Amino acid sequence: MEIKIYTTENCFYCKQAKELMRRMNQEYEELDRNAMQRDYPDLKTFPQVFVDGEHIGGLVDSAKYFVDKGMISSKK
Numbered sequence: 001m002e003i004k005i006y007t008t009e010n011c012f013y014c015k016q017a018k019e020l021m022r023r024m025n026q027e028y029e030e031l032d033r034n035a036m037q038r039d040y041p042d043l044k045t046f047p048q049v050f051v052d053g054e055h056i057g058g059l060v061d062s063a064k065y066f067v068d069k070g071m072i073s074s075k076k
Contacts, residue, residue: 001026001051001052002029002051002052002053003021003026003027003028003029003049003050003051004028004029004030004031004049004050005017005018005021005028005029005030005031005047005048005049005050006031006032006033006035006036006039006040006043006046006047006048006049006050007030007031007032007033007046007047008032008033008046011046011047013046013047013058013059014046014047016059017047017049017058017059017062018030020059020062020063020066020072023072024066024071024072026071033046036048040055045058046058047059047062049061049062049065051065
């Protein structure tokens with residue numbers, strides 16, 4: 001599974017997305033604001049997560065995606 005996360009500095013949600021990957025023990029590639037503006041100029045918010053080239057969305061959409069895939073639990 002190839003995961004790319006477009007992030008920006010000092011972004012609480014970006015930090016949470018990276019923490020989600022850490023808790024899943026999942027490797028990912030982190031890309032910055034400039035890369036996102038170059039690759040996806042219509043996207044404006046951070047983070048933006050892509051899995052195997054498919055746009056998943058931000059933090060909440062990503063968490064839902066990984067729960068649906070059984071990679072994390074939604075239970076506390």
